Amino acid sequence: MEYCLTLGVFSCLFWTVSVLEPLVYWPTHYGKRYGTVSFEFQVANFAECKNTCVSKQASQPCYAFNYRESDGSCQLVYENSAQLVPADGFKAFAQFLCLTEYPRIENAKESYLNWTGEYPAPKGAMVLFTCPNNFTDNIDVHNARCCASIPDAWCSTFLEEEEAIICPP
Numbered sequence: 001m002e003y004c005l006t007l008g009v010f011s012c013l014f015w016t017v018s019v020l021e022p023l024v025y026w027p028t029h030y031g032k033r034y035g036t037v038s039f040e041f042q043v044a045n046f047a048e049c050k051n052t053c054v055s056k057q058a059s060q061p062c063y064a065f066n067y068r069e070s071d072g073s074c075q076l077v078y079e080n081s082a083q084l085v086p087a088d089g090f091k092a093f094a095q096f097l098c099l100t101e102y103p104r105i106e107n108a109k110e111s112y113l114n115w116t117g118e119y120p121a122p123k124g125a126m127v128l129f130t131c132p133n134n135f136t137d138n139i140d141v142h143n144a145r146c147c148a149s150i151p152d153a154w155c156s157t158f159l160e161e162e163e164a165i166i167c168p169p
Contacts, residue, residue: 023053023054023095024095024096025050025053025064025065025093025094025095025151026093026094026095026096026151027091027092027093027151028064028092028093028094028150028151028152028153029084029092029094029152031086031087032084032085032086032087032092033066033075033084033085033086033087033088033090033091033092034064034065034066034075034077034082034083034084034085034092034094034099035082035083035084035085036077036079036081036082036083037066037075037076037077038060038076038077038078038079039075039076039078040073040074040075040076041073041074042071042072042073042074043067043072043074044072045072046067046069048074049065049067049072049074050065050067050093052074052076053065053074053076060078061078062076062077062078063077063078063079063080063082063094063095063097063099063120064077064082064092064093064094064095064099064152065077065092065093066090066091066092066093067090067091067093068088068089068090068091069091070089073090075090077094077099079099080099080118080119080120081099081100081101081119081120082099082100082152083100084100094151094152095151096123096148096151097120097121097122097123097146097151097152098119098120098121098122098123098125098146098147098152098153098154099119099120099152100152100153100154101119102121102127102144102146102154102156103144103154103156103158103160105129105131105135105142105158105165105166105167106166106167107131107167107168107169108129108130108131108135108142108167109129109130109131109132110127110128110129111127111128111130112125112126112127112128113125113126113127113128114126115127115146121146122146123146123147123148124145124146124148125145125146126143126144126145126146127143127144127145128141128142128143129141129142129143129144129158129167131167131168132167133167133168133169134168135165135166135167136165136166136167136168137158137165139157142156142157142158142165143156143157144156144157
């Protein structure tokens with residue numbers, strides 16, 4: 001009986017811990033930082049900046065932050081979407097979601113999968129692109145997905161260069 005009770009307590013404990021996903025911020029966008037800053041202050045170190053971002057979750061989600069080691073500047077990003085600007089000595093950190101806009105194909109029709117189109121886009125969110133007059137590469141559907149392996153990045157089936165994929169008007 002005691003064995004069953006102990007086993008039950010441990011399985012409940014593991015289930016409870018697995019439900020709680022810790023907030024982790026990863027370095028992203030080398031050479032850039034988030035320009036849409038909601039709150040800026042000075043901290044003693046990186047850990048204090050990250051912990052402040054994490055602790056703000058209860059009142060307002062902190063999706064990303066910029067940190068500059070030289071002067072301890074910490075910039076928190078609460079906005080649902082964000083623009084990137086030159087780094088200016090900062091390093092950008094984000095959760096695994098997409099705050100930056102997805103790449104687009106001019107004249108293509110867009111639809112969303114596993115996502116409403118509202119930012120931030122969750123990991124795995126997808127935009128499907130179709131072209132009424134066929135894409136120039138003869139592919140029926142292209143897509144952009146909020147990457148599962150790179151924070152705040154869109155992985156797409158096309159290049160973002162102007163001449164890469166064309167959907168004729």
